[in-house]
Amino acid sequence: MNLERHLKRLLRRYSDIILSIEEFLIISQEKLHIIRIKIVLIDFSTVYIRQIVKENKIEAYSYYWISRKGEIIEGWDNAPHHPNIVTYPHHRHVKNKVEPLYDFSLEKFLESIRSKLKTRG
Numbered sequence: 232m233n234l235e236r237h238l239k240r241l242l243r244r245y246s247d248i249i250l251s252i253e254e255f256l257i258i259s260q261e262k263l264h265i266i267r268i269k270i271v272l273i274d275f276s277t278v279y280i281r282q283i284v285k286e287n288k289i290e291a292y293s294y295y296w297i298s299r300k301g302e303i304i305e306g307w308d309n310a311p312h313h314p315n316i317v318t319y320p321h322h323r324h325v326k327n328k329v330e331p332l333y334d335f336s337l338e339k340f341l342e343s344i345r346s347k348l349k350t351r352g
Contacts, residue, residue: 234264234284245341248272248348262286274348275299280337294340304347307332307340 235257242249254269268280276298283291293308306324316322318331 234259234266238266238268241338241341242268242270245345248341248345250275253277272296272344272348274351276304278341278344282337289335292335292337294337296344305343307335309335 238255238257242252250271250273252268252270254267256265256267258265262285264282264284266280266282266284268278270278270280272278276296279293279295279297281291281293282289291309293306293310295306295308296304298304303324303326308322308324309320311320313319313322313329316329316331318333321332321335323330323332
């Protein structure tokens with residue numbers, strides 16, 4: 232399936248929490264794709280999505296949910312800077328803590344945000 236079509240379909244599934252998509256960029260060179268997406272959510276917080284996909288495998292990613300005040304609500308990434316985490320290099324930042332991350336799919340990240348937005352009311 233086409234990468235752009237796949238991502239747009241995924242984002243449509245979360246249209247109930249998305250106010251607008253401010254940036255949607257895919258840079259492709261042969262089997263390498265760099266993805267950058269910026270989303271404004273219904274509470275005016277922002278989600279930044281970055282992925283590097285090589286030969287259909289996610290090599291690097293960072294998904295960050297930022298409050299209106301610019302504070303990290305939650306961030307998932309695989310930057311290799313927390314070797315003590317059992318799921319190294321995959322981890323999540325929640326407030327001031329770093330936690331293991333077992334499922335790092337973008338869909339799981341968006342589902343987590345949806346769940347938290349719904350419980351906030």
